[in-house]
Amino acid sequence: MIGWMGKRKPLFLFGMLALLLAGCGKENLTAFEPKGYGAESSMNLIILSIIIMAFVLAIVLLVYVITLVRFRKKKGQENFIPKQVEGNKTLETVWTVIPIILVLILAVPTVVATFDLADKSEAQDGINVEVTGNQYWWHFNYQGDEVQTSQDLYIPTGERVYLNMKSSDVIHSFWVPSISGKMDVNPENVNTMYLEAHEEGVYWGKCAELCGPSHSLMDFKVIAVSPEEYDQWISDMQSVDPEANPEDAVAQDGKALFEEKSCVACHAIGSSPNATGPNLTNFGDRTKIAGYLEPTEENLVKWITDPESVKPGNKMTGNYPDVSEEEAEQIAAYLLQLSPSDITTESAGN
Amino acid sequence: MSIAAAQNKGFLAAVWDYLTTVDHKKIAKLYLFAGGFFFLLGGLEALFIRIQLISPENDFLTAGLYNEMITMHGTTMIFLAAMPLLLGLMNAIMPLQIGARDVAFPFLNSLGFWLFLFGGVLLNCSWFLGGAPDAGWTSYAPLSIQSPGHGVDFYIMGLQISGAGTLIGGINFLVTIVTMRAPGMTYMRMPLFSWTTFVTSVLILFAFPALTVGLFLLMFDRMFGAAFFDVTLGGNAVIWQHLFWIFGHPEVYILILPAFGIFSDIISTFSKKRLFGYTAMVFATILIAFLGFMVWAHHMFTVGLGPVANAIFAIATMAIAVPTGIKIFNWLGTMWGGSITINSAMLWTLAFIPSFTIGGMTGVMLASAVADYQYHDTYFVVAHFHYVIVGGVVFGILAGLHYWWPKIFGKILNETLGKLSFWLFFIGFHLTFFIQHFLGLMGMPRRYWVFLKDQGLDTGNLVSTIGAFLMGVGGLIFVINIIYTSVKGEKAPADPWDGRSLEWAIPSPPPFYNFKQTPLIRGLDPLWIEKTEGKGKITPAEPLGDIHMPDASILPFIMSFGFFIAGFGFIYQVDHKGWLAAIFVGMGTALICMLIRSLKDYHGFHIHKEELEREAD
Amino acid sequence: MSHDHSLNPETMPQEPEKATLEGKNKFLGLWFFLGGETVLFASLFGTYLALRNSTAGGPATTDLFGLELVFVMTMLLLTSSLTSVYAMYQMKNNNFKKMQLWLGITALLGMAFLACELYEFYHYIHEYEFTFRSSAFGSAFYTLVGFHGGHVVFGLSWLIVLMVRNAKRGLNLYNAPKYYTFSLYWHFIDVVWVFIFTVVYLMGKVG
Incomplete structure (x- = not known):
């Protein structure tokens, strides 16, 4: 046939x-x-x-x-008894x-x-990043480089980047479907996996273990750039001056408010591995706000003034004094101009 | 009590009768109604989930309520719907199939039911008392430890109570099958449904205690300040996952094996053929059960157990495909060369074969550990287990209900409505779940309250929701069929399907003593043997004589109610020590019931020979 | 009533506990139940083994355990298992009085065991401030040993109710299976204790 x-x-x-x-x-x-x-x-x-x-x-x-x-059974076969x-x-x-x-x-x-x-024999010589899962954001600490970021993980292409992952609260699971399968992020032990991206790009990552109300909003990005760009990015991040005054007047007010409203109690700008909130050093380069919103001033103001409506159950709500709409705009102006490096998502071909 | 007194009663007397009954057939009906109720509840929760996911970033449900919905949908469907419905069918049919007058422990049988019911009611009380559990049906620590409010406490106490009931039921079935088979009913002559009941009961016996311990640990942590899962005090959250899955994986087989038994009986009956490869079927069942205990960690491939554990559990899991394949081919072998009648019961069965095969295939795919790093905790897994649990278990329950409804209730379910509900449900089912395989790999993790815009997930989710509604309509028509049948249904003869096993040798519905004379069994498919080689009816193994029957008792109801009260006490003593009183009152009630049961002699009663003779044949 | 007669035959059969269908069912049912209990304790042992070094800075097994008391407890429980065997022997001889006597001794030994256990717990709590809440190890220790203790309490209550209920009416085919299943349960508790003695105390002492 x-x-x-x-x-x-x-x-x-x-x-x-x-x-x-x-x-x-x-x-x-x-x-x-x-x-x-x-x-x-x-x-x-x-x-x-x-x-x-x-x-x-x-x-x-x-x-x-x-x-x-x-x-x-066909018509006329009503009494047919098949062979047993x-x-x-x-x-x-x-x-x-x-x-x-x-x-x-x-x-x-x-x-x-x-x-x-599961082979980690070359982890010693590779890039090691400490990953901490938190309700509902990701912390990345580039071990040995004194660079921390959150939400956007920069990695070089063609190289194995070892992630040493641990949770600060409940179990999360680190998943970047187009680069690698997932691995759980447990509170009691460090799990190690590696990422090796073949091409430059901005890859979408998700939390894959139920971790509370905003589980579905705990998104992050892996930004794969060329090794040279990666080195540049690391050195840019290392040379950030956390105290630098912004040029814009509104942003200057925002910087003052950032301290006044006790944002700084949790959020670090510059290297500070033990800060309890997301590190904001390169906030202006972030692909998303709160993990999933477009990085516009409007969204940031919403996030600052009413975080519960953006991410139910987040740990920021109620932990700082009231911020008016105007104050939030000033803080937003400050944060959005934090862009220490020229290596951004655009370098990854986006 | 006499036969005459067992009939002609008022409504209240009937209620009292059911509260105190120890008759396995009445307990079966209680299981079926309670399980059916919870099934509708779980179905409603499923529809809420699908409405929320009809479009991206939908706000039909809040994030918290959504998590409560998924938790309760899973917990309800597994513990309060699928298992009780199967236990109902087992209770109704298994003793008849082995030629027994009752079960080994009628009192415990009733206790098992009431514990299940009160556990289920306790769990669902959470909806009205500050919110349902929200940590998923798997209730992973430490999320379940940190979950605010009392939702997870209700999960713990509700499952603990209903789990105890299930364990009791399992032991009861085991002993019944070992000691109470009729003369000549050897193990290798038992119908497959009785066999799977037996093997399932073994699984219940060895699997549930692990859950019991897990729930105790959660309870101690949440209610009494223990530190099992508290990392700061050296706790380890992965212990919960091990305990949960040591129970949880056999649980899957606890659900599917009875369904396999149902399908085996139905296929054989409606193909008018002896089950092909009966011995292989029995051993495949046992092998599946055995392997079922060896594979729990395939739910934990991403936990970080290391490559050795992952590889071993991957291979063990794949091995299960072999006995399952044997079963599928033996069913096809049974139909091959037969004379196949297609009615509602058979439609569900025929639909099961391809649906479950797909579920089994994705199961093997999931067993490949490295591939699972992508599937794990995504909609691929959701699709997989719905293919096995809906395509296997629910289809099995519905097939069994259509098949045995005449025996249990004495009326035949309407065929037209039966077929209509089948087609709607069947098409809806594949529409809902097939596409979810793809959604998972396209990047949609499970338990996502919202999926984001512009991620290519919109169409799949919309299709899935449409399918869910078709399933809902199909289910509704089945309910209508039940109502219609009980009002206008055709009265069933003793043997409406030209059956093969023993249950079809006695009237529909059976008298409360089942067999006037204990039957003598001459082979596999005893009724078929008598029809084709003998005189058309079963030969009795004993002369007509007095029948000994157990006493009815209200104690199981009161005892379970005691545990129910104590459950509230445990949950709320965290807020106010006054609630300790509820623990004492509840546990005291239960203990007093046990004491009464111990101190009072229960000798049962006899139906006299003369009364039996007066009954028409 | 007819069954009164059938449960009190002229001569007792060799195995009165398995002479009736109810008796056989109870006997078998209890065996199955013990199968489930085995998984229960296996899970508790597994949990304990996973957490026994998780002391969170609190007292560890080597600080806590002394073998003298635990040895006495082991002897008490082993002896009580033996006396319950004697009791079952007397049941088969149809000597009800002696059976009750041996069971009485069994109960006393069981109570002595419990008293030692309570003292042991009291000792840990007051001398070492080692409680259920002090560490994951504490939770696992008290849960495992406490579950066993709870089983002893349940077994003792069962035994006492049985002895009191049947004190006046002697042995028959209705209560023989009840006595017999109790003795099985009691042996099981004993076996579990042997494991606790080994896994918790001996291995704990070694460290």
């Missing part, structure tokens, strides 16, 4: 499948278009398992349809052995990949 497309039909179908999957979701978020080492490992296994499983499903469906068509078969040794052996083989085909690469992704 060689008809349309002939024997190549199955191949063609899998090609279609791959195309279909590739069209799924938004670039730099979807796991269907891997842009990093971990995501590729996962995707290879996903495709392998889909192929095996589709094969099994096809056989089941084929037998199923034939059975239903052939053996459905006990079983069939050969058949039963076949459908025990074949699945065992199929499972083995999947098991071997799974084990290999599991050990491969």
